[in-house]
Amino acid sequence: MKIAIIGAGSIGMLFGAYLAEAKHNITFLVRNPNTPNNLYIEKSNTGEQLIPCNLVYSMDKLDDMDLIILAVKYHHLQSLKEELDALPKNIPLLFLQNGLLHLSYATNLKQETIMVGSVLHGATKKNAHTVQHLGVGVTTVGNWKGEWARIGELFLHHNERFPLQFSTNIEDVLFKKAMLNSLINPLTTIARVPNGELVQNIAYKTIAKNIYDEMLDTFDEWKGRFSWDEVVTLCTNTQFNHSSMLKDYEEGRLMELDTIVGAIIEEARKRNKKLPILNTLYLLLQEKNKVGERHL
Structure with a gap:
């Protein structure tokens, strides 16, 4: 073709x-x-x-x-x-x-x-x-x-x-990917570490697991369909990779913040739920994103 x-x-x-x-x-x-x-x-x-x-x-x-x-x-x-x-x-x-x-x-x-x-x-x-x-x-x-x-x-x-x-059922696949990205991209960007550090460093792993737990409490239909082991496996398989959000930040580009993290937070809001840890990272990254705006 x-x-x-x-x-x-x-x-x-x-x-x-x-x-x-x-x-x-x-x-x-x-x-x-x-x-x-x-x-x-x-x-x-x-x-x-x-x-x-x-x-x-x-x-x-x-x-x-x-x-x-x-x-x-x-x-x-x-x-x-x-x-x-x-x-x-x-x-x-x-x-x-x-x-x-x-x-x-x-x-x-x-x-x-x-x-x-x-x-x-x-x-x-x-x-x-x-x-x-x-x-x-x-x-x-x-x-x-x-x-x-x-x-x-x-x-x-x-x-x-x-x-x-x-x-x-591609919409579910994309939603799950957005949850995965929300677990990996914001934290790697703020910590300035490759993906593997999220499961090798105890502090980062604890934060990521806490975000995972609050997302599963909000989107409870994913319990049994989205395991913590999947997060660990993805971080391990891409352990040397910098997340797309981190690469954008390092190179002064606008980060894909709203379409990934913002979209998950908005879906939680529609259920009258809050994701306090993820929302904190989102607010911090909003400030960092102003660096990228100057390079558009």
Whole structure:
């Protein structure tokens, strides 16, 4: 298939690398004219490998794609709306944003078929042209609007380092991912530590477990469906990775605070519940986010 990826950040490049390996024809839409022509992936067991791909700089170059993957941050989506609406309505879109706010955005687009995904890999940009795959996770994809007849082609070439699965209840998958992100991202950002420290350091582990407990008390339907062991496993599998929120803070970018943490706090508010520990971290990060606002 001809697959376009909007955004050559860590997740966009990770998807491009493994989908190219699965024999799909990959095109990246990038805005920065200084983006290197050659992009690479560095896996834990190999050196750098070239990502076979094309680069384009305009959305109108994507009119003949079989699938378009949106791998930009949530706060960059609004600037793309007119261009996305101008694309042929029959081109399926796949959204890979963190959090929950992108769901209403996707619903309001003109495309007939929209899918959303949850990504649990650890990945980071080593430099402008290389992504490092730091931790193997699972990508779960589900339909949000319409149905795509060719979705099975994404799953044809099994890769144990890039497992893909389909869910008929993708909204629950995204909510669980938002809870996981709310457990990891805020605390790693405030403490300035990689993910593994949250389960290796007693103080951080205690704070994370307390946040977990208050979330499960609020969203009690998740008891028995979302275990503390899953949090520990994810932190261990991505132990050397800096969370996306921490990386954004370190590089002076706007953090995805409202779409992840703010969305969970808002869902609790709808139930007349409070998440005092998580809300404290949220307020602290709101102040830190003002640093990122100056770099937009």
